[in-house]
Amino acid sequence: MILAPDSATPVVAVNLWYGVGSRNETPGRTGFAHLFEHMMFQGSENVPKNRHFDLVERAGGSLNASTWFDRTNYFETLPSHFLDLALWLESDRMGFLLPAMTSEKLENQRSVVLNERSQRYDNQPYGDWDERIQALVFPPDHPYQHTVIGSREDIAAATLDDVESFFRTFYVPNNAVLTLAGDFEPEHALSRVEAWFGGIPRGAAIPPIPGRLDPGPGAGAPERVVVEAEVPLPRVILAGRIPPASDPEFWVADIATSILSDGRASRLYRRLVRERRVAKDATAYAFPLTTGRSLFVSWITGYPGADPAVLEDALAGELEALAEVDPLEVQRAVALAETRFIRQVEQLSSRADLLSMYEQLFGDAALLLEEVDRLREVTVDQVREFAATHFGRENRAILYYLPKESN
């Protein structure tokens, strides 16, 4: 449990991370962690359906939840005199969810989630890119091989029994981090947390993540996958494996991707978008994932009629060219990261979420305070070394999206 008092405004952010995500799903049940997250809003023993949202909104709060590869988070920000309300709601669904679960609610949320999948993946140009990229970058027995949203078949197959066993296995105090940030008196807050959560029994040890967690460094020999689809512009995506977010090298990954794609002075914008005009847009991103290996993704979108081979060469060329770096580029990336960091912790909800993340994923919330210093310590040589090691052809999945002829 993390307490981050700050009484500048009479607002408190309550943030709860459960150490369960799509990585914990078993074959045939992809998407279940996320479907389960929806069920957490369907009421609990003392909270009827729709009451959770109703009470927080009535209090003047905002709330939501999200499921990701390594975790599921639940959060509300509300006027600070409603702290007890948030703790009651969160503790009721942590301790007393199952009496409220019905097959009617499951059918309703299954339908909502299938619509969510349609909206974000199936009815969206390039919408299935991460499904394809994850399957290319990670081997079938790795937990990142499948997406958080899961397959339609698996979402359709989930049962009420799955809800019960998932809850008993993962939604236990020993698998959760609770962070409060904002306007409260720490001793009082601690006693309220104790009162609401203290009686919830510890669960069994969390079962190991299924699969082979460290597939090693390379993403295999380059093999182009070409998809002709209802997309407006050609796009080439290059992706590979990088060290996990818990590895010190990940700070280097942050700086390297920032040099590539953060701002208009970044390499991809400057060279490919502005000078060569080969790209309409281009980006690079290091996912902060922790299970064995993490994921690096970059893409380039071309203008109508662009030759995808030219796009691929342009992007790959920039990834490889990062083996040479100017110290000023590192300084620029650090300066941008510093401002971004302060902006993130300025907002209570995001501060609380980062504290939960550092505690849950890295075992120590206080590491957040060192984040900017760690980024400042990244050297030019480390960036060169990182690019030379991870941005080469031997660690590259290649995916082309090409507009269908009829367009």
Added chain:
Amino acid sequence: MRAPVDRSEPPPPGPIRPFQLDPPSAEVLGNGLRIRFLARSQVPLVSGCLVLDAGETGVAPGAEGLAVLAGDALQGGTERRSGVEFAEAMERLGTAFSVSTGWDAATVTFTCLADRLDEVLLYLSEAVRLPAYPDDEVARVREQRLAAIRQRRMQPSQLADDEIDRVVFVKEHPYHRPLSGTAASVGAATPEAVRAFAKEAYVPDRGGFVLVGDLDPGEVLEKAETHFGGWSDTYPGRRALPAATGPALRRVVLVHRPGAVQSEIRIGHSAPARGAANEEAIRVANTIFGGAFTSRLNLNLREENGFTYGVRSRFALRRNGGAFTIGAATATEVTAAALREAMGELQRFHREGPTEEEVSRARDYLAGIFPLQMETTAQLASRVAETLIFDLPDDHHVQARERIRSVDLGAAAEASARHFRPDDAAVVVVGDADRIQEEIEALGLGPVERFQP
């Protein structure tokens, strides 16, 4: 020892702590540029907004998208440095400008570390006072924008947004067309036209400058004078616009996307302009109807029926009129059912209005989230900027909470009866028309047109 807790009822709130938000200080420079600033020292950041009366409604017919292009190309270089040099200079300071062009204004925003403010302002004034708009940068940005227009036409939710505007507003009014113009109008834009537009519209007169954050209030005016004082062009005046809507025409437009697994639904009609006296009553009514998770629309379409991942209604209030829109994406097979439910809710809300309980709930919600919406320097700066764009009183955003609290059942009911108008509502559905047309026609929502983009 653990104190026993009673879980059966929600715990009562503790003592309320007041939230105090100061209005910004207001000044004006000799050239007409309005200055607003507010000191807050919780974090070492400053956020700024430069607001210019250079929105798309000011663009002449035939040149649609010119204001957006001028905004896009603003960072293409200045008389003193190239676009690349400009970006490097800014980003070395750990920040960047973003330029956003809407119907009513172009807004340049930034957030920087407080001790870098002077340098950032130097570049900001250089960008807006001495933009070079080099031919090659304008041409590049035009190609980018044309590609973005192509992307918009193939993105179902954006396509639906553009189509509902086209159906609701009359052809002669700018709101009828997409904000960033059409392939034809953008394709015809020349660097000369972009330069001429910026010269005319990027001027201090009718503009404004906002700073919020860790700053010395005694120094703001001097800084503003230093960077913007010598800037002296005047504004030629706003373009006269025709009425935004003609006689309302109920109709259904089906945009056919063969094989689509989902339908993007929009239901819309016109709404009042920004600054209406009953704006907060409209907000309260919309919160009840479709503006919150527990709204009537969302509880029906999502939590009761599972037709959609989420449905929302919103009022976009602009200087020359507004738009009311309901939006949802639904599975193809339940499109007509979802449309029927949404229209049913609209009719019921118009006819019967909200209940006392709903009004009190929505009022508490909007008053309560107020501090959350004014939390960061960037949020505050953008709220203050709105008062400049819409010529509202300096403390308009500060007083919003009191105005919300004074909305009673009568005011909310009046808003629901006047501003939720099922008989004027047009419908757009982007989806597989072959599979949904018959059922939609059977709903009797007006004549059905269909086309394939």
